[in-house]
Amino acid sequence: MHPSPARPIIIDTDPGQDDAVAILLALASPELQVLGITTVAGNVPLALTTRNACILLELANRRDIPVHAGAIRPLVRPLVTAEHVHGKTGLDGPDLPEPTLAPAPEDAVAFIIRSLREQPPGSVTLCPLGPLTNIALALVRAPDIAPRIREIVLMGGGCFEGGNITPAAEFNIYVDPHAAEVVFRSGVPITMMPLDVTHQVLSTPARIAAIRAAGNRSGEVVAQMLEFFERFDVAKYQSDGGPLHDPCVIAYLLQPEIFQGRQVNIEIETRSELTMGMTVVDWWGVSGRPANARFMRQVDADAFFALLRERLARLP
Numbered sequence: 001m002h003p004s005p006a007r008p009i010i011i012d013t014d015p016g017q018d019d020a021v022a023i024l025l026a027l028a029s030p031e032l033q034v035l036g037i038t039t040v041a042g043n044v045p046l047a048l049t050t051r052n053a054c055i056l057l058e059l060a061n062r063r064d065i066p067v068h069a070g071a072i073r074p075l076v077r078p079l080v081t082a083e084h085v086h087g088k089t090g091l092d093g094p095d096l097p098e099p100t101l102a103p104a105p106e107d108a109v110a111f112i113i114r115s116l117r118e119q120p121p122g123s124v125t126l127c128p129l130g131p132l133t134n135i136a137l138a139l140v141r142a143p144d145i146a147p148r149i150r151e152i153v154l155m156g157g158g159c160f161e162g163g164n165i166t167p168a169a170e171f172n173i174y175v176d177p178h179a180a181e182v183v184f185r186s187g188v189p190i191t192m193m194p195l196d197v198t199h200q201v202l203s204t205p206a207r208i209a210a211i212r213a214a215g216n217r218s219g220e221v222v223a224q225m226l227e228f229f230e231r232f233d234v235a236k237y238q239s240d241g242g243p244l245h246d247p248c249v250i251a252y253l254l255q256p257e258i259f260q261g262r263q264v265n266i267e268i269e270t271r272s273e274l275t276m277g278m279t280v281v282d283w284w285g286v287s288g289r290p291a292n293a294r295f296m297r298q299v300d301a302d303a304f305f306a307l308l309r310e311r312l313a314r315l316p
């Protein structure tokens with residue numbers, strides 16, 4: 001039997017320690033073909049998210065994958081960043097060398113559009129791990145790409161779990177709610193990993209120790225990043241570890257059966273300052289509005305960490 005061909009993906013990201021783990025998980029997984037990494041302003045400003053993406057490709061020894069820098073700010077609102085969570089560089093924790101890899105000249109939005117036009121229709125999955133600015137810009141600039149996207153699997157939003165940057169909103173959607181509105185109204189199939197799921201995958205000391213025990217440099221770097229990253233959420237939620245938000249997107253592509261959710265209607269709040277960026281999830285189907293996304297609500301955390309540990313151990 002021949003193995004099935006690798007699934008082509010574009011990772012759109014604002015690294016961020018949890019973005020970093022998601023990127024490394026993808027790079028370690030032969031089922032996925034990372035066509036490129038596109039960067040956006042989010043956790044830290046664009047220059048740093050772009051630098052961080054280059055650092056991660058060098059760590060994984062994958063200089064063959066291009067990095068394309070994208071939007072420097074959200075569509076309408078001023079940029080809000082999260083150094084209080086991720087540190088000044090976005091990847092605080094380990095001592096990482098400045099990258100020698102440089103981003104490609106083509107910008108992120110042009111790269112996304114070109115890739116979707118060049119690859120067979122229905123083949124490319126977009127994996128947004130940050131604010132949705134680049135994805136919205138691509139959909140607005142080139143509406144012909146929408147039916148060519150296989151699926152958008154994104155980290156963002158929340159429902160029963162509330163918000164993490166405001167009482168109502170999750171960070172990625174809050175930073176660019178107008179972009180999120182464009183994406184959720186695009187008609188492209190969407191699978192969403194909200195806080196409801198990501199708060200179930202906590203980087204406990206035992207799980208970090210298991211990643212470190214592989215003895216490779218990538219495992220050590222991830223362990224140090226997670227030890228830095230978790231301090232904020234451990235203090236905030238009095239939990240055992242930090243939530244590994246963004247790796248849920250990649251884990252879903254590899255093992256969808258460990259997640260459970262429902263097709264529902266989701267609208268984005270863009271008008272009220274109080275609830276700006278809230279994902280209004282019609283879990284009980286009371287609105288009569290058509291479903292536009294698969295909202296995930298459960299994950300098997302032990303299966304998730306078993307996958308993560310096994311895959312990270314394959315890296316340099």
Ligand code: BDR
Nearest residue numbers: 016018019129171172245
């Ligand atoms: C999301 O916000 C960022 O801080 C993380 O990288 C993740 O994408 C969680 O709300």
Ligand code: CA
Nearest residue numbers: 016019129130
């Ligand atoms: Ca992120």
